[in-house]
Amino acid sequence: MTTVAECLPLARKACDYLTASPDPYHAVNNAATKLRVAGFECLQARKPFAGKMRPGGKYYYTQDDTAIVAFTIGTQLDVDRPYGFKIIAGHTDSPNLRVKPRSKRTSAGECVQLAVECYGGGLWHTWFDRDLGVSGKVLVRNGSSIESKFVLIELPVARVSNLAIHLATADERAAFRVNKEDHLQPIIGTKSVLEEEAKEQLQDGWTEFQEPELLSLISAELGVEAKCIVDFDLCLFDMQPAAIAGIKSEFVHSGRLDNLATCFVSVEALLTHAESSLAGDTDISIVILFDHEEVGSGSTTGACSPIMSEAVRRISSALSPKSTEDFHSAILRQSFCLSIDMAHALHPNYSNKHEKGHAPELNKGIVIKTNRNQRYATSLISDHILREVARRESLTPPQAFVVRNDCGCGSTIGPTLAQNTGIRTVDAGMPQLSMHSCRETMGTMDLMNGLQLFLAFFNHFREVDNQLSEGYCCDIEQR
Numbered sequence: 001m002t003t004v005a006e007c008l009p010l011a012r013k014a015c016d017y018l019t020a021s022p023d024p025y026h027a028v029n030n031a032a033t034k035l036r037v038a039g040f041e042c043l044q045a046r047k048p049f050a051g052k053m054r055p056g057g058k059y060y061y062t063q064d065d066t067a068i069v070a071f072t073i074g075t076q077l078d079v080d081r082p083y084g085f086k087i088i089a090g091h092t093d094s095p096n097l098r099v100k101p102r103s104k105r106t107s108a109g110e111c112v113q114l115a116v117e118c119y120g121g122g123l124w125h126t127w128f129d130r131d132l133g134v135s136g137k138v139l140v141r142n143g144s145s146i147e148s149k150f151v152l153i154e155l156p157v158a159r160v161s162n163l164a165i166h167l168a169t170a171d172e173r174a175a176f177r178v179n180k181e182d183h184l185q186p187i188i189g190t191k192s193v194l195e196e197e198a199k200e201q202l203q204d205g206w207t208e209f210q211e212p213e214l215l216s217l218i219s220a221e222l223g224v225e226a227k228c229i230v231d232f233d234l235c236l237f238d239m240q241p242a243a244i245a246g247i248k249s250e251f252v253h254s255g256r257l258d259n260l261a262t263c264f265v266s267v268e269a270l271l272t273h274a275e276s277s278l279a280g281d282t283d284i285s286i287v288i289l290f291d292h293e294e295v296g297s298g299s300t301t302g303a304c305s306p307i308m309s310e311a312v313r314r315i316s317s318a319l320s321p322k323s324t325e326d327f328h329s330a331i332l333r334q335s336f337c338l339s340i341d342m343a344h345a346l347h348p349n350y351s352n353k354h355e356k357g358h359a360p361e362l363n364k365g366i367v368i369k370t371n372r373n374q375r376y377a378t379s380l381i382s383d384h385i386l387r388e389v390a391r392r393e394s395l396t397p398p399q400a401f402v403v404r405n406d407c408g409c410g411s412t413i414g415p416t417l418a419q420n421t422g423i424r425t426v427d428a429g430m431p432q433l434s435m436h437s438c439r440e441t442m443g444t445m446d447l448m449n450g451l452q453l454f455l456a457f458f459n460h461f462r463e464v465d466n467q468l469s470e471g472y473c474c475d476i477e478q479r
């Protein structure tokens, strides 16, 4: 049995990653940096992969800087025989406030505000009265070329202020309803102070619509002239760093646990697998992290995109140049996807929100999510495979979640990936509280539970699946 103390080094690493990754750009970039440092080769997705990879190799590539595909090829993989892809899939995005395309906002009174848009289904009341920084990606003109730069302003430059209790009616206080357009626009300064430093703005159809102080801030951070900034995708984030918390350090508090805790653990699992168990591997172990799950996954970087099916096809055809359509279909049948997204732990103050028999607990292990109405992709076989993988290593057995019959069910990228690729999929995740809050909570030990299970999946999936496959054949022959 692993203790909290044994989980702390991993939890500290997780906190570092969470704090350093306030948006999908940084989440992907920080993951890519770890992979690169560990010797993963960066593939150029715009060029053919043929001739670029070999059994025993480890690689990654990114899509538009917010999605990433990282994989290892087992040294025992036979390129002439169908093999499988052991996939862990998650998402890099979280609900947040994003700067609108025209960041300048006309405000009442003395305060200067930024125009922001709500991204995803946040618990928006949790964004009030927090010290907010700004981060994301900026396009900068450099002579005749345009460069992409990541920006991370770790200063409390913005704040969404609450209305004083004395100014709210009793009904308003009781409801605490947030109008997403009117009440979430952050304050960044006061006019008299900012106007003292008023700057001339370009009239180029873009710059004049931007808050000049925002452009100044970015230009100072990036060391470029403000007039060279041509566009951006910027997020606001809570400045409070991720923390190990609780009386016995049994919790991690952070923004974006859904789903960066998964991104962190899955990349750690792939790194460990690459280091320790590639030698006996006959398959491809792959982590795919998508963007835009929180808004339905329909984008070039989301789970509805061809990223996963394309990865399987490109990698297998580059590795096995003689592969046919039939060969490719056999590969899909030998593959398996662990769709990992955070799960709802039982909340002691709202325990009636869970069905008693399927109420996951913090620090008690990964949760398999099932929904017979297919809001989750878990099936009889995929559920069994994950449990069996855990059993082989004597790991904490997975917990089970089914939503109450009288409550709507969330969903994940699992059903989307399963229907787009035909790859068997299980939906699972680490339990947490306060999902979609600006600051969420999970169990310290569940990071380790996740790492151990993901690693066991890479190490034992093939033997578990082979036993099952033999079972299928016997059944058919007996009939």
Ligand SMILES: [Zn+2]
Residues within 6 Å of the ligand: 091, 258, 259, 293, 341, 342
């Ligand atoms: Zn999620």
